[in-house]
Amino acid sequence: MKNKFKLSIGLMVAALAFTSCNNSSSSKGALGSSIAEKVYIAPGEHDSHYAFLSGGYSGNLLVYGLPSGRMFKEIPVFSQFPTNGYGYSEETKPMLETSYGFIPWDDSHHPDISQTNGELDGRWIFINGNNTPRIARISLTTFETEEIIEVPNSAGNHSSSFITENTEYVVAGTRFSVPVPQRDMPINEYKGNFKGALSFISVDPDHGHMDIKFQVLMPGFNYDLSHPGRGKSHGWFFFTTYNTEEANSLLEVNASQNDKDFIAAINWKKIEEYVNNGGGTMMPANYAHNLYDEATHTGTSTMKKEVRVVNPSEVPGAVYFLPTPKSPHGVDVDPSGEYIVGNGKLSANLTVHSFTKMLDAIEKERFDGEAYGIPILNFEDILAGSVEQAGLGPLHTEFDGQGNGYTTFFISSEVVKWKLGTWEVLDRKPTYYSVGHLTIPGGNSRKPFGKYMFAMNKITKDRYLPVGPEMEHSAQLYDISGDKMELLLDFPTHGEPHYAAAIPAEIIKGNSKKFYKLAENEHPRKATTGAETKVVREGKNVHVYMTMIRSHFNPDNIEGVKVGDKVFFHVTNLEQDFDVPHGFAVIGANNAELLIGPGQTRTLTWEPKQVGVWPFYCTDFCSALHQEMQGYVRVSPADSDIELSWSLGE
Amino acid sequence: MYKIKYNMRKSLKLMTVLFAMALISCGGKEEKKKETFSYDKKEPKTETTTKKEEALPPSKQVDLTNKGVGPIKSLTLDANIDQAMVIKGEEVFSKMCTACHRTDKKFIGPAPTGILERRTPEWVMNMILNPEQMVKEDPLAKELLMEFNGSPMANQNLTEVEARAVLEYFRTL
Numbered sequence: 001m002k003n004k005f006k007l008s009i010g011l012m013v014a015a016l017a018f019t020s021c022n023n024s025s026s027s028k029g030a031l032g033s034s035i036a037e038k039v040y041i042a043p044g045e046h047d048s049h050y051a052f053l054s055g056g057y058s059g060n061l062l063v064y065g066l067p068s069g070r071m072f073k074e075i076p077v078f079s080q081f082p083t084n085g086y087g088y089s090e091e092t093k094p095m096l097e098t099s100y101g102f103i104p105w106d107d108s109h110h111p112d113i114s115q116t117n118g119e120l121d122g123r124w125i126f127i128n129g130n131n132t133p134r135i136a137r138i139s140l141t142t143f144e145t146e147e148i149i150e151v152p153n154s155a156g157n158h159s160s161s162f163i164t165e166n167t168e169y170v171v172a173g174t175r176f177s178v179p180v181p182q183r184d185m186p187i188n189e190y191k192g193n194f195k196g197a198l199s200f201i202s203v204d205p206d207h208g209h210m211d212i213k214f215q216v217l218m219p220g221f222n223y224d225l226s227h228p229g230r231g232k233s234h235g236w237f238f239f240t241t242y243n244t245e246e247a248n249s250l251l252e253v254n255a256s257q258n259d260k261d262f263i264a265a266i267n268w269k270k271i272e273e274y275v276n277n278g279g280g281t282m283m284p285a286n287y288a289h290n291l292y293d294e295a296t297h298t299g300t301s302t303m304k305k306e307v308r309v310v311n312p313s314e315v316p317g318a319v320y321f322l323p324t325p326k327s328p329h330g331v332d333v334d335p336s337g338e339y340i341v342g343n344g345k346l347s348a349n350l351t352v353h354s355f356t357k358m359l360d361a362i363e364k365e366r367f368d369g370e371a372y373g374i375p376i377l378n379f380e381d382i383l384a385g386s387v388e389q390a391g392l393g394p395l396h397t398e399f400d401g402q403g404n405g406y407t408t409f410f411i412s413s414e415v416v417k418w419k420l421g422t423w424e425v426l427d428r429k430p431t432y433y434s435v436g437h438l439t440i441p442g443g444n445s446r447k448p449f450g451k452y453m454f455a456m457n458k459i460t461k462d463r464y465l466p467v468g469p470e471m472e473h474s475a476q477l478y479d480i481s482g483d484k485m486e487l488l489l490d491f492p493t494h495g496e497p498h499y500a501a502a503i504p505a506e507i508i509k510g511n512s513k514k515f516y517k518l519a520e521n522e523h524p525r526k527a528t529t530g531a532e533t534k535v536v537r538e539g540k541n542v543h544v545y546m547t548m549i550r551s552h553f554n555p556d557n558i559e560g561v562k563v564g565d566k567v568f569f570h571v572t573n574l575e576q577d578f579d580v581p582h583g584f585a586v587i588g589a590n591n592a593e594l595l596i597g598p599g600q601t602r603t604l605t606w607e608p609k610q611v612g613v614w615p616f617y618c619t620d621f622c623s624a625l626h627q628e629m630q631g632y633v634r635v636s637p638a639d640s641d642i643e644l645s646w647s648l649g650e
Numbered sequence: 651m652y653k654i655k656y657n658m659r660k661s662l663k664l665m666t667v668l669f670a671m672a673l674i675s676c677g678g679k680e681e682k683k684k685e686t687f688s689y690d691k692k693e694p695k696t697e698t699t700t701k702k703e704e705a706l707p708p709s710k711q712v713d714l715t716n717k718g719v720g721p722i723k724s725l726t727l728d729a730n731i732d733q734a735m736v737i738k739g740e741e742v743f744s745k746m747c748t749a750c751h752r753t754d755k756k757f758i759g760p761a762p763t764g765i766l767e768r769r770t771p772e773w774v775m776n777m778i779l780n781p782e783q784m785v786k787e788d789p790l791a792k793e794l795l796m797e798f799n800g801s802p803m804a805n806q807n808l809t810e811v812e813a814r815a816v817l818e819y820f821r822t823l
Binding site for chain 2: 649
């Protein structure tokens, strides 16, 4: 007993000794301080923030919790997703239609959450498809892709998808300039002939539906990234450019000749007014608009045939160029809207322009020349300041709402905290390794929630157990609530997350849908009761109206299908309870499975090629009788005269 | 040892061939095949009145005091059946319950006919409104889950008003 007592005293002393180290040092890692506690979410507890990381070349969007770094969901957006049948089911195939036909993949980059009065409202999240230019809108109640609009006249849809402060527009700019309209011409006649289309896509305030209001046809530069003005600069949009040399080959060298490229400042309110008064030109185009109807659980694809284009010269005073050193990558606007940060990726300095000085220079017409009729402002006139020698290769900046900016430096692999106004560097922390974007929840809005910041790194190397030559990318979470940034956690990501958006959980978690109400299901081929189940032949097409509930299909015996038929399984999940999906898989299906949410209807097409009796089953372990959730389809020879019949429990 | 093994293998092979031949000779007609084994299968159900009371399955047991676990603590049924409620209840039942329940016979779950002769109205409504907790905490509901093969009563998220209407409909069965 005595010994035990002594031992526990000793342990307490030791514990105290450890605890006392916490404030003085954070270099001991998780065990040496309370860092582990800062990211530990006890079993059953919830994270405080959602983070939505783009999937890059996965084409999707990933949902994580902060501070734990746990992944909750992969939302399929631009890519087919056999895990739940997105892009394979008849209802979701139309979502991936484009003017190039059905496109099963894309490269998703920059998610941005809808805003009201410049603050995150958590209604929708938008993301761009880079390769075949598209913008998607994802519901933050169902966490499903509800709409995808293709962007014509665009190529490499990279300076996208950023939201104005009342979600008036989601903006999509082209990275690659191209002939507009597209035509057969020599590549080396690029200069002066190619155009860069910047698209302003209006967002319906009630439904979120997107429509291209106008495209500004800019000179043939590369438009790299963009951000809206906010607060005092609301009504303007800023785009970085590179390749103002208009090189068409070996850009690695040829697009880095000019000491300065531009940030294009676009007064979209002025152009909107011009367009509302009939300005601009409707030009023939061909682009898909894919809309998912939550009532019918079905997407439809419509081809649009024209788009309104505006030449900057038509609207004097709407477009200016702000000279910015060294091929700027990100352009970021602080919460007040005064400072426009150009992250010159081949520079050691950060250039910060002043919105007030910009307006003043415009008013006084202090121009330093023009490019294709667009006035170029004088660099010195608009400069607010620069963060000197902050690091190497600045890419992106976010803000904490406390007067500080946080910038990633790719080449020197670090995040640097600096002060707005004084431009002094306050802190720097290494990242592991080669950081791209960073995100602070609300960090590109008027109201950042500056507790956490996470950096998304391009190279992982030794941070995790090796899994062959290629590693998943790594993100790193920092606590930024103190004077100094504190690295809390590494967590692996999926695909290549470029940008991410994050939001306090309480803004959206209460809106998350629990199930789809059967009473509101308007799918044209639903079956919501046993009486509605049936099998109908329409020529070679056989439609199966099927229901599923724990744990049986109705019908589960189907006969009269023939080789050469096309069987459509329209399966309705009758469950009306949170998180009770069922799966549907049938042997030899050339597409995928269906994962059907409670109350939802989904259709899988099956083309039986062989005579026999073929099983189907539920793929999602749903109850103790899940293994019994199965059925058979009898497939007879093409010339068979067996009539269609179906049954359950007979 | 080796030899014995060898012999055993040989005879096993022979047996397999013989067995396969026997199977083949049975081929052809696939319909009306006799069941080839009857190990531990349940006998076809023949209701016997001679069974002892304690052997009654939970679905047949009568418990008119247990109110179950859930939001419904006390419910007094009017002597008269509310016909408007019955119509509503039948509609809800046919939409939300018939995937697993038939009124007149056991299906996935038990038939509701005569349910109020065996259960309190509170128990019935709690089973509809709160099945997850019922099968964990109510002894009878627990036993019922086993009697019905472990097939869970799904929570179809009926409102209290809807569940009450379903109960009224059950009174007419």
